[in-house]
Amino acid sequence: MLALALIFLVVSGGAGAQESSSQGDDVWDRAVAAMQNNELAEAIPLLEIEISRDPTRVEAVRYLSVALEQSGRGDRAETVLRQALSGGELSSEGKSKVAFDLALLLSRRGNSDEAIEMYSAALQHDSARVAAYLNRANLKVATEAYEGAVEDYEYFLALRPDTEQRPQIEEMIALLQESIEAERIAREEEERRRREEEEARRIAEEERRRREEEERQATEERRQRMLDSVLRSLESADEETTSFEAEDEELRRYDDELDIVD
Numbered sequence: 001m002l003a004l005a006l007i008f009l010v011v012s013g014g015a016g017a018q019e020s021s022s023q024g025d026d027v028w029d030r031a032v033a034a035m036q037n038n039e040l041a042e043a044i045p046l047l048e049i050e051i052s053r054d055p056t057r058v059e060a061v062r063y064l065s066v067a068l069e070q071s072g073r074g075d076r077a078e079t080v081l082r083q084a085l086s087g088g089e090l091s092s093e094g095k096s097k098v099a100f101d102l103a104l105l106l107s108r109r110g111n112s113d114e115a116i117e118m119y120s121a122a123l124q125h126d127s128a129r130v131a132a133y134l135n136r137a138n139l140k141v142a143t144e145a146y147e148g149a150v151e152d153y154e155y156f157l158a159l160r161p162d163t164e165q166r167p168q169i170e171e172m173i174a175l176l177q178e179s180i181e182a183e184r185i186a187r188e189e190e191e192r193r194r195r196e197e198e199e200a201r202r203i204a205e206e207e208r209r210r211r212e213e214e215e216r217q218a219t220e221e222r223r224q225r226m227l228d229s230v231l232r233s234l235e236s237a238d239e240e241t242t243s244f245e246a247e248d249e250e251l252r253r254y255d256d257e258l259d260i261v262d
Helices: 003-038 040-053 057-069 074-086 092-108 112-125 129-144 147-159 166-261
Strands: none
Touching: 003 040, 003 057, 040 057, 057 074, 057 092, 074 092, 092 112, 092 129, 112 129, 129 147, 147 166
């Protein structure tokens, strides 16, 4: 009886494992079917269950973000992608896909600068993700980062030389290069104008200081002339006082002499 019981337990355990695996596959299959039928309300919980079962299933993460965004829950979709990107469960290729999807989401939500960063993250994980170069180039054009845009367009053409968009991309590159050259000329002109203004201010400042120095020297010279004039006047007055005193002394002696004669 004991042997039979052990056999029963082993068989039951094996059957349970198979049933669990079967249920897991069924959850994923049902989630995919719901997405295909645009049954988002049904797909979302199934996808969340699948991700909790297998965090490495990158397609479940991507489907869930799409379902959430299309259901009007863009913030939650962004959170799902960021959490998957920051976690350690996904492979480098998986993170590249999630970063790419996050860039698309951010771009649709008007966050161009962050979207560019996410395209860069996608390329860091997988440098051959061709669409990331094209999309990042388009965003750089929108944000007027023309030189970076030209570089990304050139990378895209190098990886997809036979693309049907080649004529349009080459035309865009030519237009951007014209804009870059025009901006370079404008910057040089602005720099030249700035240098000229600085030189003009320097010359004006030197002229102002020269005039101030001339005025100071002229004022000093006038003051010195006035001092000299006053000093000469004082010296002249002293001479007159001395002469007057000498004459007065002579008069007193003359009076004294007259007194003696009398």
